[in-house]
Amino acid sequence: MPRRGLVAGPDFEYFQRRYFTPAEVAQHNQPEDLWVSYLGNVYDLTPLAQEYKGDLLLKPIVEVAGQDISHWFDPDTRDIRKHIDPLTGSLRYRTPWGRFLHVPPQLPRSDWANDFGKPWWQGSRYEVGRLSAKTRNIRIINTLTSQEHTLEVGALESMWEILHRYLLYNAHAASYTWKYEGKSLNMDYTLEENGIPDEEEEFDYLNMDSTLYTPAVLLYFSDDLTEL
Numbered sequence: 001m002p003r004r005g006l007v008a009g010p011d012f013e014y015f016q017r018r019y020f021t022p023a024e025v026a027q028h029n030q031p032e033d034l035w036v037s038y039l040g041n042v043y044d045l046t047p048l049a050q051e052y053k054g055d056l057l058l059k060p061i062v063e064v065a066g067q068d069i070s071h072w073f074d075p076d077t078r079d080i081r082k083h084i085d086p087l088t089g090s091l092r093y094r095t096p097w098g099r100f101l102h103v104p105p106q107l108p109r110s111d112w113a114n115d116f117g118k119p120w121w122q123g124s125r126y127e128v129g130r131l132s133a134k135t136r137n138i139r140i141i142n143t144l145t146s147q148e149h150t151l152e153v154g155a156l157e158s159m160w161e162i163l164h165r166y167l168l169y170n171a172h173a174a175s176y177t178w179k180y181e182g183k184s185l186n187m188d189y190t191l192e193e194n195g196i197p198d199e200e201e202e203f204d205y206l207n208m209d210s211t212l213y214t215p216a217v218l219l220y221f222s223d224d225l226t227e228l
Contacts, residue, residue, distance in 0.1 A: 018156075033046055035065070035128070036069050037067075040131055041129070044126055048101070060100040061100050081093070134155040135154055138151055140216070140219065142176070143221075157190060159185050159189060175222050176220055178219055
């Protein structure tokens with residue numbers, strides 16, 4: 001395990017999170033910062049938008065920036081949904097929202113160039129991570145400063161990934177011992193695996209507001225000023 005000073009853990013200079021919440025994807029909703037999600041993954045299409053800036057075929061993609069577009073795709077083939085074109089009688093991509101980049105025209109055209117290689121939705125060149133299908137809130141309390149922050153995190157995120165989120169509020173977050181109910185947490189485990197259950201469904205069953213109780217993780221300073 002790589003080490004930073006006295007603290008064992010990943011090197012956060014090169015650390016990459018695996019999961020992003022729908023709320024995070026929604027923040028990237030401009031042509032110059034354009035993310036979408038589909039079929040459980042998150043994609044940064046900003047380079048695509050820059051490459052085809054001003055192209056009318058980019059418009060349908062810009063209109064869904066920051067959104068989930070899984071309904072565009074056939075989950076079995078992971079390709080754009082298809083249908084029988086009533087004009088030509090051939091099998092073609094179904095694009096009721098308008099034809100977009102890399103989708104062939106309905107009829108042959110002299111200005112159609114297919115020298116772009118794979119369509120943008122095939123392969124992983126734009127993939128940045130996975131979409132969190134289930135999210136939950138967790139309170140993080142710094143016992144040294146008494147500061148408290150509530151984070152929305154993916155249910156499958158490890159504690160290291162949650163720590164990475166928390167760096168925005170505390171650059172020395174890895175210099176603390178993370179505990180729940182007096183027990184040190186295994187940073188390679190999820191919240192659930194660390195014995196911090198997600199009780200939202202139980203609250204819903206009891207017709208209680210789940211926001212009234214959010215589990216709290218306590219941070220205890222470990223006398224190491226390593227800055228990440």
